[in-house]
Amino acid sequence: MDNRADLALVAHDGKKDDLIAWVENRIDRLRPLSLIATGTTGARIHAATGLEVGRLLSGPLGGDAQLGAMISEGRLKNLIFFIDPLSALPHDVDVKSLLRLAILYDVRLAVNSKSADAVLAALAAE
Numbered sequence: 001m002d003n004r005a006d007l008a009l010v011a012h013d014g015k016k017d018d019l020i021a022w023v024e025n026r027i028d029r030l031r032p033l034s035l036i037a038t039g040t041t042g043a044r045i046h047a048a049t050g051l052e053v054g055r056l057l058s059g060p061l062g063g064d065a066q067l068g069a070m071i072s073e074g075r076l077k078n079l080i081f082f083i084d085p086l087s088a089l090p091h092d093v094d095v096k097s098l099l100r101l102a103i104l105y106d107v108r109l110a111v112n113s114k115s116a117d118a119v120l121a122a123l124a125a126e
């Protein structure tokens with residue numbers, strides 16, 4: 001895959017409702033952006049809001065790794081990732097890898113609603 005995205009949206013299952021609420025409340029600012037998401041997150045956002053969101057594989061099936069590849073290749077510079085701090089995940093190594101690459105490549109990274117607002121504000125100011 002060689003496409004770029006302005007912003008990636010990802011949420012663990014326990015945080016998907018929070019991310020959808022965040023998206024719904026900022027939909028007008030998100031609509032002009034090219035968005036990408038892991039599979040289930042993207043499907044949920046689209047179903048709830050009608051927003052066009054490119055969909056990768058589901059996170060546990062390689063979606064986090066695909067986002068990591070996009071970051072490594074300079075195709076993604078903004079990541080909003082609502083991590084569930086209260087659940088163990090089978091693909092924890094993929095999550096760690098994605099976060100590691102986001103740090104390494106100086107990606108704008110948000111992990112909750114308040115930091116997501118900071119990412120969106122910075123993106124809008126570009």
Ligand SMILES: O=C(CO)COP(=O)(O)O
Binds near residue numbers: 012037038057064095
């Ligand atoms: O597990 C995820 C991120 O680590 C998210 O994947 P889904 O959006 O497919 O649920």
